[in-house]
Amino acid sequence: MLHTVLDTPPVGETKAARDQTLAAYRLMLTARLLDDKYAALYRGGKIHGGVFLGRGQEALSVAIGISLKKTDIFAPLIRDAAGRLAFGETVVDAIRTYLGSALGPMRGRDGNVHRGRPLEGYLPMVSHLGAMISVVNGTLFARRLKGVSGTVGATCLGDGATSTGAFHEALNQAAVEKLPLVLVVADNQYAYSTPTSRQFVCEDLADKASGYGVAAHSVDGTDLVACLKTAGEAVARARSGEGPQLIVARLLRLCGHGEHDDSHYIDPKLKTSPLGRDCLKVAEEFLLRQQWADSATLDGWRTEVVREIEDAVAQVRREPAPDPYDEKWQAISSRHLIELHDEDSGS
Amino acid sequence: MLHTVLDTPPVGETKAARDQTLAAYRLMLTARLLDDKYAALYRGGKIHGGVFLGRGQEALSVAIGISLKKTDIFAPLIRDAAGRLAFGETVVDAIRTYLGSALGPMRGRDGNVHRGRPLEGYLPMVSHLGAMISVVNGTLFARRLKGVSGTVGATCLGDGATSTGAFHEALNQAAVEKLPLVLVVADNQYAYSTPTSRQFVCEDLADKASGYGVAAHSVDGTDLVACLKTAGEAVARARSGEGPQLIVARLLRLCGHGEHDDSHYIDPKLKTSPLGRDCLKVAEEFLLRQQWADSATLDGWRTEVVREIEDAVAQVRREPAPDPYDEKWQAISSRHLIELHDEDSGS
Amino acid sequence: MSITYLEAIREAQSHALRDDPRVFIYGQDIGAFGGAFKATKNLARDFPGRVLDAPISEDAMVGMAVGAAIEGLRPIIEMQFADFSVVGFNQIVNQAATLFWRTNVPCPITIRLPFGGTEGGGPFHSQSIEAIYAHYPGLIVLTPATVEDAYSMLLEAVAIDDPVIFCEHKFLYYHLKADALPSEALPIGKARIAREGRDLTVVAYSAMVHEALAAAAELSAEGWEIEVVDLRSVKPLDTDTIMASVARTGRLLCVGESWPWGGVTAEIIARVASEGFGLLDVPPQRLNARDTPVPYHPNLWMAHRPTARAIAASARKILRR
């Protein structure tokens, strides 16, 4: 059941492939520049809590996001700025969550990568690794029960998170229910500081697929074209009823675990290995080589995106912060069942 | 990494093999007759709570128990009456736990299959499936840290329990630490009433091994000789430092999930298939065919074992039940930290 | 006609499946087999495709329910025993319980926990763990004590838009019978006066209501009139009804089958002490299980949890002050 994209097949000069690749590149670029902006804001002390970047994972992330329809389900993880944008998240929503704007989807209640819009199929992660997969299963199961066909649900995970029991239970559950789940594992060589050798023993995480009876796809995560092909295929197979698809991409995290982390522990040999290639540069070179775009165009995009991000940040920074006095301190939706505690703090 | 014992290889007429097989058979017989006795006591209302039998799993269970040294670690599960005896449990200890004797290892605090003697390497299961595996890992890790070498740790599981996150985390942990763990999975076609088709999708549970980077052994669980060979090999390989060994045995549960369950849901086709063979009969026929024992001898054993069990039951039934007034209601061992609650109930 | 607590739970599920196409049930052995306790007997037959056997994966079971709830369905999850629900603890307290607050999208799931002690259940098939769920924001925790409540509260649990931990007492499953299913009921969040009295308020829930009632009967022979409050719901907690009762009796005893540190009895006494201090004529008291795992042997088990006799003994001490 193993489907490996070993080399980067020359993509036909079809307009569709070209358009998709260009669109994907622009989204990757936006994600990268957004990440750069978060990093700058973090250094400037403008962000509360952690900042988690997707540098080096944009190709994989955008590939899955762009392969989905708006009616699909997507539960991204911490390094999926690109996939989120591809699935339809706005730059403003992303920044609002990082800056804690009251107008953002999380209203300052949750922050940074913990954002989504569940009613739009865009699920907000909880921090507990592995926990989102079965939630995606549930949405897919529900669609089936409601008689809605053709939905695919995708979610992302790191190499480290494959060690969680939640991952195991959920992937097995998807297999048993034959759900159209696409599980994208970014094997970026580290879980925080922990190398994969302390995390698992199999050669390739794709080796796990046969034990679950699901299809596996291995891909070079630094290669946008390969990622687009693999993600497209996996999504198509899931959509056509072939059950869960496991995508394993090998790449290197090109940043710290979070912006507080200088990632000194990353093996220098990995950095200079093919895994250490920057997928954004690889994609750019590909576009130029194919003459699908010229440098001037790409520079122009960069300028546009930077402006878009700067404008968004400027806008969001003028937006109201959440106000504890206006806040509804209610964890349940059934108003008649809410207890007000005399001893509540604050105010 | 897959080692399959497809057919029952003729065992050399070595005295060792003969002796081991005979010893194993006698333990299987004891376990079966013990199970029969529990069932009778249960029907007679003499046992509180559930009764869980190992009928049909004695060959597998005894094989692992008999392959271990007394200095090894063993954490059996609910259907391991035979393996427990092989590892050194006495009939009296087993009955004491079922009848709740104050003199048993669990002193009436826990019952039935929840018994063991941790300081003797015999770990008492908690009910939560999958939870014992990492505990065995911990004992093996400790031995290594203490500089004690040559220990093997074995534990048992059902097909259903492979769906637990605990199984996954622990098997992976053992692989990462390269621990001498032997994990014995009895694929008995059902988890309670649930057929394996609702539990996993891979062809054979041994397919899971490669995803963990551990060795796999498949065996016909109805065949004592095959089980002895496989268990012996797996234990030897673990002992020699080859890391975790996964044994998967296929067989059929020849009883209900517990004695309250008539197992009407078991597919009749399975009962008449090779999986449905009674391993005790298969072993008996083998012994007779090999002329390692004659019927009279085996009948004699049965009589002896029945007497041993009856005597033990008679003894245990005269033993004191736990007395709530004598009981130390203390869940911690640090006496100076125990709080006595005025409002404690009882007395 | 006579119907047990267990049958009431089955009927409520049957009713919910019939009336609301968004309802489905997911749990181990609940399909053709009808569940370890038969609480879903025949439901898989009557509602094809909507009563499904789950793998032994409590974490994924709950996660799946949350996803289905996001899509507008109303899943019921059966845990085989309450004790095993802690394997899905993370999904319950961090996924289901936080969803509404984080996203404004409600999470209408019902998690059924067969809980509480029975003879020979032992440490892992007897637990009463309502308090650990009630402690987390975002969950409703229900503890029906009667056949009628088992039925009506389960229906309401499925109907409301929040995650509900539905604690069904295994001891009551077969022991409790009623003549008929109720046609109307107190709403969730309201406690019930199970027996009126003027000398002492005993607050209890689930199986302990019956122990309290037995104690009250015993004490009435001695001339005492005990008021028994059946909480029905431990979160939300109906402080008003408790306070009104204490206002009448001036005396309070709280009884719970779970462990002594924290829990329902502590919460009630803390509330009454801080909000109704003046109503108390004597110190409020609590009676809980002992601070050890639940023992297997019936001799020990009966001394581990509060019984009618222990309640009566505690009550006498309070009444004599």
Next chain:
Amino acid sequence: MSITYLEAIREAQSHALRDDPRVFIYGQDIGAFGGAFKATKNLARDFPGRVLDAPISEDAMVGMAVGAAIEGLRPIIEMQFADFSVVGFNQIVNQAATLFWRTNVPCPITIRLPFGGTEGGGPFHSQSIEAIYAHYPGLIVLTPATVEDAYSMLLEAVAIDDPVIFCEHKFLYYHLKADALPSEALPIGKARIAREGRDLTVVAYSAMVHEALAAAAELSAEGWEIEVVDLRSVKPLDTDTIMASVARTGRLLCVGESWPWGGVTAEIIARVASEGFGLLDVPPQRLNARDTPVPYHPNLWMAHRPTARAIAASARKILRR
């Protein structure tokens, strides 16, 4: 010399590793990296083979510790955040906590939980979940509030024969400094009078001790003398010290950073109300976090948990009665 709360925790572990060959540490990123908070900085270097990186498998991490404890070792488990410990909840409450009672074999493991709120931590990196552990029989739950206690209590936690949930407050990690490590200490199970006073007893633990002390300072300017009791250990709970303090002041306010339903504040008030009713001149009160997940934005977070200002306000209400 000056040492932080975090450094004290590191020192205690270094000390334990040095003095006792049975000790080892297991947790995510605690080896060469020294831990997410650097609580094990250099320990892997100083104690080769005894400070190990764990996979992201909290369930197996705890199970492994239990097995090692059975073999006579004294594992310390570091959870990366307290919030993730619930993934190992089953092993903690059902395996570790029950072992001694079931088998008479002690289970000397220490589970370190970096817990409590910080700015921008959000719902899943801020939780205070001491109560769910304290509710289960078989666990010791510690909540040091000072640098000295962080050190001495962690040493004692490793030394005692029972499973300890060691709650280290992340806010105190860097904010709290002491001049030196202590050479002697109160034993576990004893509360400490952090400030003497005669008008009101404020019982607090962990970070809330410092909020309570700040409130006491504020109120002293108004002429009130507040006694602050630092619990140190929430299970066992030193009822005697609390009761003695309430005997002096007649007034009680309990403060906790965790959620309002149940928990430490409920347990304390329940105990004082039932065992020390007559000592109370006015109703005992509690102050907890709000009943929602812990918010991300600092504006919300500061209104979610009790602060010195909120404690002072509650105290004034009690004092004016």
